[in-house]
Amino acid sequence: MFSKETYINRRNELKNKINNGIVLITGNNDAPMNYKSNTYHFRQDSTFLYFFGIDLQNLAGVIDIDNNEEILFGDDYTIDDIIWMGPQTSLKDKAAGAGIEKTRPFAELFEYIRDAAAKKRTIHFTPPYRGENIMLLADLLNIHHREVEKNASLELTKACIDLRSIKEPCEIEEMERHMSTAWEMHTTAMRMARPGISEQEITGAIEGVSMSGGGMVSFPVICSVRGETLHNHYHGNTLKEGDLLLTDAGSESPLHYATDHTRTTPVSGKFTETQRQVYQIVLDANNKAREATRPGVPYRDVHLLACKVIASGLKELGLMKGDPDEAVNAGAHALFMPHGLGHMIGLDVHDMEDYDDTLVGYDDEIKRSSQFGLAALRLGRRLQPGFTITNEPGIYFIPALIDNWKAENKFPQFLNYEKIEAFKGFGGIRLEDDILVTGDGCRILGERIPITIEEVEAIAGKGAVK
Amino acid sequence: MFSKETYINRRNELKNKINNGIVLITGNNDAPMNYKSNTYHFRQDSTFLYFFGIDLQNLAGVIDIDNNEEILFGDDYTIDDIIWMGPQTSLKDKAAGAGIEKTRPFAELFEYIRDAAAKKRTIHFTPPYRGENIMLLADLLNIHHREVEKNASLELTKACIDLRSIKEPCEIEEMERHMSTAWEMHTTAMRMARPGISEQEITGAIEGVSMSGGGMVSFPVICSVRGETLHNHYHGNTLKEGDLLLTDAGSESPLHYATDHTRTTPVSGKFTETQRQVYQIVLDANNKAREATRPGVPYRDVHLLACKVIASGLKELGLMKGDPDEAVNAGAHALFMPHGLGHMIGLDVHDMEDYDDTLVGYDDEIKRSSQFGLAALRLGRRLQPGFTITNEPGIYFIPALIDNWKAENKFPQFLNYEKIEAFKGFGGIRLEDDILVTGDGCRILGERIPITIEEVEAIAGKGAVK
Structure with a gap:
């Protein structure tokens, strides 16, 4: 946990942003895998982590705006729990660590919320995303489970986005500290990439590196020679000469901040001439995007800049034609890059996506586009110092x-389909870094994972270091 | 998947056991981690896997007993899905692989169930354990989410237990094939166990071995120098001289059959004299229990036999006193072994625990005890050829x-508290194998993981093999 003052300050900031009522933040419980007591790795709810920091099951926090009161609802452990799970800190002590004085048994939450509802007080909660919490909220509020989501509080959601968008120094420090695990994961994958090894074996190894580094993976690993499939979670292929291995993987820090990087490695150890040309375009797009990343610039514009670098490069290769700017404005480049340049990253890999990614990434000034490709961009609004974001152009x-x-003969004026056909087995290349927006520009978080053609070829297939 | 005949046969067997109505088997969907689209490793529902074998999200199978009709409800992929997730087999082909001819869009399941309910037909389902499926069933049956569990079908549950308790040759083959990954996981942990390394690092490495071997861990890894905590998922300790590292871990085979083994390794490389004495008692209990394991014997009796070996051994060490048989009958040994000797294992590590572990492990003849220790035994009934079970005695x-x-001065006639006090920092030892009940006895599945004192000391701390 961070210092208790961190959590006290965050809750005070929140109180200043909410007019009245009660803020109810339900923690997560263990998520059942194949029966109730066989569970996945516990992952606390990010909103709960942000305001209370306690990384344990079966808790709920209440912030009473009207009476300036904070209560942690939970239960102390019984002797049976201690036999099976070991000695535990008392609820009182857990609460004190987050700067909270009042604790009550979890069961009393029902009466507490019923009373508040009877008094017509507003009960604010963010949109739930796990079935168990949707049912809990339905029970607490005495409404049907299908009514829960529409009762989520826009006021609370917006206040949380305001606070969490700007990372505090302690958060940046935590994120940066964990970048060494990300580095280790990706260089492990690059070193293991050689003909004959399976995607599954590399995936297992890098998940292991993440766990050994202190936390589970921050999202399902993509580690595939079919890199053109954007969210490919199939790991059944065996790597062969000439393949490109695309690895998009991240790790959670001990306090659950995410890393998220992508590297693309030639399985033969060296890129072919064509691979090298396409790779360099993606790397140029990545570098030019980062150079344009600074406070005040809409990230939508940085996205479009990266797309234009890609369109120009593909024009040089003869795959696109016409004016690259016009091509990007029309959306023709999205055949090759159908996704966005990046997203916020923090306690979630797509930070705050449980709230609503359009609320997180757009505002009254910069609206989300509906154009294929640009519509997939999660972050469009103007950057501010303290934003942590990803920069991840790609060509597929x-x-x-x-x-x-x-x-459909789409965009014949910009696309040279005959040449494109010949690239059908090429796969995909994506290059992704995590970036902090600073006072006057930005910087990559942690030591940059090998990314230039020379750096990548120097370690590709060289074997895992033990 | 197994052959389509396997699934056809299983469904036919099921039809013979259910009188009338409709069997509804809902598959699992992706389980959200910290927001809806950031999910844990997909784990299909075991009942769905058993009868339909299709390892994918968003499916439901219906077996209409009255009309001898089988339907797979699901949706084909859209072009958007293909961009993000790659080319996919059609629903028709998926169904055909499980020997099913009829498919319908998932949304039509609502109308289908509504019609059946209107005709007062019985709709059988097993108890759901994930929030999302509880809400789906509530919506399908038009009942409150709190009413779902009590509407689960005892008839279906018992029929499933009957079928799944006896493993088919193809299942045994699948389980046995994956035992090499279990061997690899545990010998890796034993080799890594040395002073200065953290539990977290070893845990990460063995989770990686599991993933590389084809599947996720079959339950949360226990890897702890505080082995006396039975389900210890805290991995924050650093190993030091004199510690015992208890590792209880398993892996899922490609078709999701579980392994489950425990080994206990001396961090110093050699057991101390006291550790050696206690270890040998547990190993004797394990071996004697296996020797007594054969068809027709209640596993409760095997459990009690193992407990008596433990009570006798602890009497020799001066920790217990009086007659070991009487001590075990009274439950005094449960201070040292508060858990059961073992459980069924198969598609679930505690096989079929979603159904109800008392229904799985007990019957009209052998009833579950309420005595502390014996009450925790999950399998008490008479063994049959084809049962796959664990054998896991321990002393803590x-x-x-x-x-x-x-x-409370419990059992002063059997317990020598003064001597016991001196063992408070000792920790715990558990030794667990996976066993197949054969026609005339039993055998360990796969090559036995090093377990004798000599075998364990020969590899403890010797470093991971790469």
């Missing part, structure tokens, strides 16, 4: 999408 | 439990 050759567009 | 010195019993 997705056979199904190419067939689709070609059949 | 749990400070809180010792204090508790001593304060």
Whole structure:
């Protein structure tokens, strides 16, 4: 946990942003895998972590705005719990660590909320995303489970986004400290990439590196020679000469801050000439995007800049034609890069996505586009110092999408389908860093994971270091 | 998947056991971690895997007993899905692989169930354990989410237990094939155990071995120098000279059959004299229990036999006194072994625990005891050929439990509290194998993981093999 003052300050800031009523923040419980008591790794709710910091099951925090009162609802452990789970800190002590004086048994939360509801007080909660918490809220509020989501508080959600968007020094420190595990994960994958090894074996190894480094993976690992499949969680392929291995993976720090990086490695140890050309375009897009990243700039514009670098590069390769700016404005480049340049990252890999990614990434000034490609950009609004974001351009050759567009003859003025056809087995390349927006620009968090062609070829397939 | 005949046969067997109505088997979906689209490793529901074998999200299978009709409800993938998740097999082909001809869109399941309910037909389902499926069933049946569990079908549950208790040759083969990964996990932990390394690092490494071997861990890893805490998922300790590292870990095979083993390793590389004495008692209990394991014998009796070996051994060490048989009948040994000797294992590590562990492990003849210790035994009924079970005796010195019993002066005729006090920092030892009940006895599944004192000391701390 951070210092108790950190949590006290955050709750005070929140109180200043909410007019009245009660803020109810339910923690997560263990998530059942194949039966109730066989559970996945426990992952506390991020909002609960942010305001209370206690990384344990079966808790709920209440902030009474009207009476300036804070209560932690939970239960102390019984002797049976201690036999099975070991000695435990008391609820009182846990609460004190977060600067909270009042604790009550969890069961009393029902009466507490019922009383508040009877007095017509507003009960603020953020949109729940786990079935168990949706049912808990339904029971607490005495409404149908299908009514819960629509009763979430926009006021609370916006206040949380305001606070969490700007990372505090202690958060940046925690994130930066964990970047060494990200480095270790990715260089392990790069070193293991050689013909004959399976994607599954590399995936297992890097999940192990993450766990050994202190936490589970921050999202399902993508580690595939079919890198053109954007969220490919199939790891059944065996790597072979000429393949490109795309690894998009991250780790949670001990306090549950995410890392998120992508690297693309030539399985043969060296890129082919064509791979090298496409790789360099993606790397240029990544570097130019970072150079343009600074406070006050809408990230949508940085996204479009990266897309234009890609369109220009692909024009040089003969895959695109016409004016690159016009091509990007029309959305023709999205055949090759159908996703956004990046997103906020913090306690969640797509930070605060449980709240609503449009509320997080857009505002009254910068609205989300509905254009294919640009619509997938999660962060469009103006950058501010303290934002932590990803920078992840990519170029992909997705056979199904190419067939689709070609059949519709989309953007014939910008796309050279004949040449594109020849790239159908190429796969995909993505290069992603985690970036902090500073007072006057930005910087990469942690030591940059090998990314230039020379750096990558120097370690590709060189074997895991033990 | 197994052959489609396997699934056809299983469903036919099920039809023979259910009188009438409709069997509804809902598959699992992705389980949200910290927001809806950031999910844990997908784990299909075991009942769905058993009868349909399809390891994918968003499916439900229906077996209409009255009309001998089977339908798979699900949706085909859209072009957007293919961009993000890669090319996919059609629903028709997936169904055909499980020997099912009829498929319908998932949304039509609502109408289908509504019609059946309107005709007062019985809709059988097993008890759900994930919030999302509880809400789905509530919506399908048009009942409150709190009403779902009590509407689960005892008839279906018992039929599933009957079928799944006896493992088929293809299941045994699948389980046995994956035992090499279990071997690898445990020998890795034993080799890594040395002063200065952290529990977290070893845990990460063995989770990685599991993933590399084809599947996620079958339950949260226990890897702790505080082995007396039975389900210790805290991995924050650093190993030091004289510690015992207890590792209880398993892996899921590609078809999701579990392994589950425990080994206890001396961190110094050699056991102390006292550790050696206690270890040998546990090993004797394990071996004698296995020798007594054969068809027709109640596993409760095997459990009690193991407890008596432990009570006799502890009497020799001066920690217990009086007649060991009487001590075990009274439950005095449970201070040292408060858990059961073992449980069924198969598609779940505690096989079929979602159904109800008393229904799985007991019957009209052998009833579950309420005595502390024996009550925790999950499998008490008579063994049958084809049962796969665990054999996991242990001896623990749990400070809180010792204090508790001593304060109440429990079983002074059997317990020598003064001597027991001296063992308070000892920790715990558990030794667990996976066993198949054969026609005339039993055998250990796979090559036995090093377990004798000599075998363990030969590899403890010798470093991971790469």
